Amino acid sequence: MTMLKVDHIESRYGEVVGLHDISLEVNEGEIVALLGVNGAGKSTTLKTISGLLHPTKGTIEYLGERIDRLAPEAIVRKGIVHVPEGRRIFPGLTVRENLLMGTSNRKTTRAEVERGIERVLEIFPDLKRLINQLGWSLSGGQQQMLAIGRGLMANPKILMLDEPSLGLAPVIVKQVFQTIREINEQGVTVLLVEQNASMSLRIAHRAYLLETGRVVRSDTAANLLADDAVRTTLLTAHGRG
Amino acid sequence: MQVIQLLVTGLAVGSIYALVALGFVLVYTAVNVVNFAQGDFSMVAAFFMVSLVVTAHLPYALGFVISVILAGIAGYLFQLGIYQPVKNRPRNFLPVMIATVGGSIFLQHLFLILYGPVPLQLPSVFKQQTVDLGGVHVYPQYLLIIVVTAVMVALLNWFFERTKLGKQMQATAQDPTTARLMGINTARMNALTFAMSTALGGLAGILVAPVYMVTTTMGSLIGLKAFAASIVGGFSSVKGAIIGGLAIGIIETFGGTYISGAYRDAFAFIVLVLFLIFRPYGLFGEKVSQKV
């Protein structure tokens, strides 16, 4: 079943066009990757879906309903959760409080919050000992785990992850990708934006290749992984933001 | 004995500054602007209180609560009319500052028109002039100020540390974009912050009114000194605002008695300048580099 349908959208930052023409679909239960070099429009696509930007052309539908004019706080209430680039942990809140903030998209009981936190700590056991530490004191990898955990607290139907491997050491990156796969196996649909193409293609079902704000290719992950041309594009193509 | 008397006075005056300073800090940490009309909401609430209690003969406690709430509503309207229109200007510090200065002038003279230039008197809730605490005579109003402030601080602490709404307000202050992505209505949080800060200012105004007179300019000097107190405290922490406020109150009271009564109003600013020279980030402030 198609959950999210992005149809020929254009997005701008002021007068600079970020996206020219993007169309994509995300089906229930999938991991879909958006790949491309820096500035190809991957993050802009996520920002447009989550309502931080409104498309200047085209439509976005979630379960058959237009969402492209809604505010971010309305979209996250529908279960589309955007974990932004650079982790964006609340620096002055503790790990527990950061997780609590993830439940801001709905009314919760105390017990529900506790269950949610427990579930996150099962996925990221490292966070357990940091639970009362302030966000700014965490390392990059810990912050990334917290950011994903915070996203999970929202009970996402679709989890959109923007560059979860950004600035992390390879060993941590592996853990992060493994966790994304686990989360998906628990039934969360994932839309993943990554520079790290190989890793993403290995966990994703399908992927879209973006270049200068356009989709230039879409295929199953396996096909893209086997294609040498994709590698070359990603390593040497023009990039602009 | 005089020392204890002065200490009580200093703590009471300092509590007033602390309450108003808390308002400055709340707004500053939330939206990174300084509301130069903050002090005037003390005046606004004090006048409401006079109307409700002296003119309309409402019970003291009821008038008290209504006045504080009205000050909060006034703050909400103030941010709607003055902060919202200029908040998206590039380098918005100057436009916001000027708009709030204009707002301060406007408020003072609006109340001048409404209530006239003659200072009004708000009676204290206590009948007796002084109470005897083991040989020390103090004004009961001072004790009330200290107690109410302490309760208020405890309440605020509970609100920000123990409630989800309080945490959401903090989250909004720290990273508004991400807060929105979490589903927090940041516009509502900011409006609430303004309302809380002016309600705190209003509370201070009502508490201090029986000690001074109620005039249209009573808020400006309180506001400026509270502003100084919040900077001494570091401008970004609740703890700093309270300690800064109490410190300024005590220094001013002792300085006014032992050094010079004529220059009582100068001490706050002298302390401020010394702090800015020797400890520019205040008692509890952190140096934050601007991100390029």
Add this chain to the structure above:
Amino acid sequence: MAKQILKFIPVVVLLAIIPFLLPGGRLGTYYLTLTILSVSYAIACLGLTVVLGYSGQVSLAQAAFYGLGSYTLAILTVKHHWPFWPSALLGIIIPTLFGLFLGAISLRLTTHYLALVTIGFQVIISLVLNNWGTVTGGADGISNIPRPSIGPLAFTNDRAYYWLMLVFLCLAVYVVHRLRHSRLGNALLALREDEIAASAAGINLFWAKVLAFSVSAALGGLGGVLYAAGAMYISPNIYIFDQSVLFFSMTLVGGQESIIGTMLGAGLLTFLPEWLRFLKDYYIAVYGLLVIIVVLFLPEGLWGLVQRGVRAALRLMKKPRPTQTAAVVETLMSRPASVKRPVATDQVLLEVKDLHKHFGGIKAVNGVSFTVRKGDVAVLIGPNGSGKTTVLNVLSGIYEPTAGEVWFNGQNISGLKPHVINRLGIARTFQNIRLFPELTALENVIVGHYPKGRVGLAGTLLSSPRGYLEERIARERAEETLHLLGFTRIHEKAKNLPYGQQRIVEIARAMVCQPQLLLLDEPAAGMNTEETKELSHLVYRLHELGFTILLIEHDMSFVSQVATQAYVMDFGSKIAEGSVEEVLHNPAVIKAYLGDDAEYDYA
């Protein structure tokens, strides 16, 4: 320059004939008194034009400087029987000294901190004037202040005195106007527009602030001196905080950045109470509302509104001129390629040793070392978030390193201020373009030439030939540089330029002083394919001209066209170095970019 000042002549003539336009009798006398008052206000407000309008710093203490001027004159002439003119001179010098002090402590202060310090200063001065009875006369003030005379000319009657004031008003206008159009004025505007970019362009923020405050204080003092001699009686209730707010409002309502606007605002708000007298008590509330309305709807003040109207009318009258076609000139872009690129020498220009920069728990840079030789085009590449921009910010002095050292030309420059590093010969551009948005393209580049100038305030105000020469050189250099880059829209405000063009202006600003090392932070970010191609061409040509360049860039085709040496960073450390070809085939780099990791088991 001289021509621009001519526009003030009609204003001066108009002001000079005002006494003849006033009605006779007591009303006329009263209006003349108000006019005298408003001229002294205008002079004080011109000080705010400098500090607020030009340098963008908030000062709510102008009434204190005004008061210091008044009281210095009054105390010296009345109590110590000094002659008028030396007292008046001291009446300017003393506030200036206080202005220097305020400017100096404002070094570390910005925005609200600064505003509050000026308020505190204002409150303290008012208290002193009120309470130091033996010297200031306390609440009673000082009366019988004499009017001045020059030889046989005595300015005892109000009309004569008014004309004398006009002479001083002209002087103040000249000072402010001259300052605005000088190198120092450009520095003040740069400070207002973007402190970080100004500092990176070689402007010492400390001196710029001190300059703005002391000029402002001097003008405040002059206004106060003239007020005291005009009114012949002063008392402390004139010099209070509310008066500072009034000065502030006058400047804003008229137009904080315009000399004529400021004078208009001073006149308007002096006479407004008279005109609004029918409103009685409501007047001041109306005035508060007026300030709010102007701030909300007319950020350039009333004069800005008038100017916009005039410009629109002119445009209607004049037929639009055909837009200039780009002249066929030999720019850097069109010059045929040279056969040989300069070869890097062995001389090490920049050496980064084991650099660390941490923010909280994040190690943005974690032990990076590399060198740039004279003649290199070195590039720093690496995935997003690998710490490249942080390295550049440390090199240019915006961040202090947590550990490690940076050596430039054999000198340790770690931890130096940005303007010092600029003057040593390192200039930079920013990833998200930091031009001074309200300045024209040409003015932006002229600011970049600031470190080459030597003439200070005295030279500027005395119109020293050297000052004009420097200004002409800066202008010519800036024009040449923009020209060289093929840029033609030099009189357009930076904020109105398209993104790609802004980048060109930013590069021009960085290279106008011929720095020994040019740092470019993602120059191709946000550019389209065509612009990127042109830009790589441009960087190539800069190299040919002999610039040593260190750049950050993601665009690999860009990088492989221009770079002679590449360093690759990942998670805060250097993982490879060599030629671009070499590093792109380095397995560690491929892994960093693509995340290739064959041995990882995904089952």
